[in-house]
Amino acid sequence: MTTPGLRRHTGAACVLIVLAAAWWLASASGLVSPFLLPLPQTVLATGWELLADGTLGMHVAVSVGRILAGYSLAVALALPLAFLFGISPAVRQAFEPVLEFLRQVPPLAMMPLLILWLGIGEAQKVGIIVLACFFPIFLGALGGIAQCDPKLVEVGRVCGLRQWDILRRIVLPAALPSIVIGLRIALGQGWRALVGAELVASAAGLGYMIVDAEQLARTDIVIVGIFVIGTLGLLADFGVRRLIARTAPWLRQRTELTHA
Amino acid sequence: MLELRGLGKRYTVHDREVVALADVDLVLKPGSFTVVVGRSGCGKSTLLRLLAGLTLPTTGAIHHNGGRPKVGCVFQEPRLMPWLTVAGNVGFGLVGKVTKAEIEARVEAALALVGLSDFRNAYPDQLSGGMASRVGLARALVLEPELLLLDEPFAALDAFTRRGLQGELTDIWLARRPTVVFVTHDVEEAVLLADEVLHMDGGRIIGRREVPLPRPRDATDREFVALRRAILDDLSGRAGSSPPPA
Incomplete structure (x- = not known):
């Protein structure tokens, strides 16, 4: 070191x-x-207790499961859509106003509607996460595609690459730093939105654990919950960065720079 | 044989028509080394982009017996993909065209040619300017081009590195004999490298001079200095310069 x-x-x-x-x-x-x-020391003891009797593990599993489902869904929606926008200006012009409007609405403001539509079950929680994660991923990817250096695209054209190969071999890797930043921001936003959703209407999950403890006046459990939420967020972010460093060594420096 | 007949390129910027290239007639003999000089905006880069197939002419055409020639292009900036290693960058244009084993062999050979075999696994941000230029050159050479186009490839390098790369380029050209078109605004570089120096202005070729000096060339040689002076006079439009040989 x-x-x-x-x-x-x-x-x-x-x-x-x-x-x-x-x-x-x-x-x-x-x-x-x-x-x-x-x-x-009281908080530490309570944390240990919750860990030992499996309560904490259960709530963490529920929250993490929701994040995984919502985040994956958001990635599956946002990345292809961003590339469609990137290659087709017509599609972009058609959909941009709607997306710009939706972007202005905080995910938690959509919650009443989501509760009415999807009930208070898993679908609603996952829906909130998708809403929270979509735009950071989508805008990150879109920005990355837009910023791709046309000079590198020319190199591909001189080499005789077809449009699809230029997209796959030049535009996509060039957009990767922005995509990665979007993915990292989305993870944080999704985590926040989930805990928010669990605070409002839920029967399990870390947000529920906190609000339930508040009603029982168990400040120690509330603080344990907050620590676990923060720590899991840090771990997830660390995991994403490790993944990037391993799979894309040329990004190591740039992702360090964006780690602010 | 590569023939340019009445080649012209015009485009509109803010409703104003700009003539980038007009009525260029040119014959490039196989294995010749042509250097194009001229001030910025004279059309030399447009000529290169047309030869590279990056843009289409508005008038005239490029003829080549045997269809489109295999083109290798070296740009002013190295233009390396930051996500690929040196070897990945050099082999970039071969992927999907030849077998993996052949890519590997040809990349190794090209890297050896430019003296970068030890850096095959380095990333572009770990290279010096001169090394990055060499990678750009190797990426073009690996395609085994019939026509090698270079657009001020050494302009951003320091004098020592530039001199070294000019020597390497000459050696490579002598060994492989591609047809070379090299654009520069450095007259000494032009005389050092060329069989023939073309002088462009206003989108036209307005002068040409043969360089009959033997290689390797010495920039302090008396004939070299005289030729360099003559071309500089051409460029500055001074009277008294000899008429272009037909």
Whole structure:
């Protein structure tokens, strides 16, 4: 590990330790009521308890399952549509106003309608995630295709490539950095929208776990839930970046730059 | 034999007609090395794009006995695909046309030719400017072109690297004898490389000079300097320059 890297990690660790200490102090000194802010060790014990009796695992499995379904569906819709737009200006002009309109509506604002249409079951949760994930993926891909260097396309034409091969061998890889950024943003947005949806109407999942604990006045469970949500989000993002670094080494540098 | 007959290209920009190329008649003998010089906007890049098939002429035609020639193109910028390794870039134009084994063999040979065998697995962002130019050259050579087109390929390089690559290009041309059309605004480069130097202005070929010097050429040689001076005079439109030989 290089020295600047080490220094960066030391700094981050210091901030975390200071935050944890402040939390502990605020709670232990009685500055904040332990009912509103339980001690760190209480939260840790509750977390362990929830893990041991399988409650946490069940809620995580439900939430992650919904994310996987909604995210995959959004990818399957957004990427082909973006390429269709990229190669056909007519299609783009026809559909652009509708999509621009839909983009302005936050996914959670669509929830009442989705509940009426799809009920309060899995379909509605997955629907919310699809709505939240679609635009980051779609716009990322569209932007990437639009930014493809025409000079590289010329190289393909000089080599005698057909339109389809130019798309597959030049435009797609050139658009990949933007696509990847869209995929990363979409994952975060989807995760947020899901927890939101689970807060409103659900019988399982991390959002439900939090809101249920709130009604039972179990602040410790609420905090455990928040930590798990944040940690899973970080893990997913880390996973996506690792995947990119392994499958597309030339993107390593650029995805690092976009990791802000 | 490649014949350009009455070749012209015009296009409209903001309702104004621009003549990029007008009435170009030119015969390129097989294995000849032609350098086109002229100031920017004189039509030399348009000529190259027409030869490359990247754009169609508005008048005239290009004739080649035996259909369209196999073309290799080297651009002003290396134009490498950042997602491909050096080997992937060099073999780019062969994929789907010949077997994998043949691609591999031809890529190896082309890399050896430009001295980059040790960098076959590097990515373009790890290369120096000169190395990237070599990859661009190898990508064109691997196609075994009958017609090799180069558009100011060394313009962005430092003097030492440029001199090295000019020497390499001459050696490769002597070994393989493709028909070369090389565009530059560097007169010394033109005299160093060419069999014949064409002078373009306003979309027309307005002068041509044979370069009868033996290779390798020495830029400090007396005849070299005289020829270079004569072409510079042509370019600056100074009177007293000898008339173009027919």
